Amino acid sequence: MSLFTRLVLSCGLFLGIAIALGKIANGYEEPVHLSLTIWLAVTAGFSDNDAFQLGRFDQATDDDSDTTPMAPHHFKERGLYHAFDGPQAVRKLEAQVKCDSETITIPQFRGVGHYHHALEDQFAHRCCGAVLGQLLVGAGPDKPWYAPRDFVEMVNRKFEALLELRRKCKAASSTEITVARSRFEQAKALLDRWASEAFEFSAEDEGNQARWQDLIRSLYGADYVKYAETYVNAYRDLRRTPPTPGPSGPVPVPAPPSGGTIR
Numbered sequence: 001m002s003l004f005t006r007l008v009l010s011c012g013l014f015l016g017i018a019i020a021l022g023k024i025a026n027g028y029e030e031p032v033h034l035s036l037t038i039w040l041a042v043t044a045g046f047s048d049n050d051a052f053q054l055g056r057f058d059q060a061t062d063d064d065s066d067t068t069p070m071a072p073h074h075f076k077e078r079g080l081y082h083a084f085d086g087p088q089a090v091r092k093l094e095a096q097v098k099c100d101s102e103t104i105t106i107p108q109f110r111g112v113g114h115y116h117h118a119l120e121d122q123f124a125h126r127c128c129g130a131v132l133g134q135l136l137v138g139a140g141p142d143k144p145w146y147a148p149r150d151f152v153e154m155v156n157r158k159f160e161a162l163l164e165l166r167r168k169c170k171a172a173s174s175t176e177i178t179v180a181r182s183r184f185e186q187a188k189a190l191l192d193r194w195a196s197e198a199f200e201f202s203a204e205d206e207g208n209q210a211r212w213q214d215l216i217r218s219l220y221g222a223d224y225v226k227y228a229e230t231y232v233n234a235y236r237d238l239r240r241t242p243p244t245p246g247p248s249g250p251v252p253v254p255a256p257p258s259g260g261t262i263r
């Protein structure tokens with residue numbers, strides 16, 4: 001057996017073991033980057049329209065051709081926008097977040113989306129380090145139940161980042177921040193309970209998806225359809241027909257597809 005063949009075989013064996021163990025190197029998916037972000041932003045006190053923009057550009061970091069992690073040559077982009085470079089990538093994107101007092105423009109929402117996306121993906125890379133992690137891109141997406149406690153920690157960090165954004169870009173008072181925190185308390189209890197239950201099961205357990213659905217139904221309550229379907233459809237419509245206003249002009253949220261309302 002040639003040295004080359006031995007290298008290829010051992011590399012393949014390693015990758016096979018890593019994947020078989022469920023150590024996935026990709027980031028989260030639409031239910032997390034888009035729906036959960038919009039719900040979390042509303043809980044943090046953003047208007048529905050601002051919350052939609054926050055979720056939209058968070059998810060677009062995976063979907064836009066200049067930031068997608070899936071292009072094979074995107075080593076730099078994976079390192080930065082999908083946090084394969086670790087905390088330093090997240091800090092770098094955070095430092096680039098700009099906003100004017102009380103308004104966030106569309107390009108600024110894009111910058112915030114990049115920062116939030118990296119912050120989330122950072123919790124999804126649990127094996128292999130930057131180099132081998134990048135080789136595993138495409139192996140499979142990360143599901144919240146693969147590492148439920150990491151996921152809940154990520155949600156808590158994200159909520160803090162959203163509160164910080166409200167202080168910085170929306171001049172939120174300390175009273176408004178306190179009110180938002182108390183709104184989040186009940187959700188935190190639900191998340192913690194889900195994590196302790198989900199922790200009991202393996203990543204492959206067939207009840208994972210149902211337990212996750214129960215969690216988000218409890219979190220979104222009466223607005224479940226709005227977050228899990230209406231906004232997702234609105235986002236996909238926007239991707240199909242990009243809006244015409246200039247780069248800093250307002251982009252209205254499209255009318256929901258099935259008679260619901262986006263406030």
Ligand SMILES: [Zn+2]
Binds near residue numbers: 062069
């Ligand atoms: Zn990503």
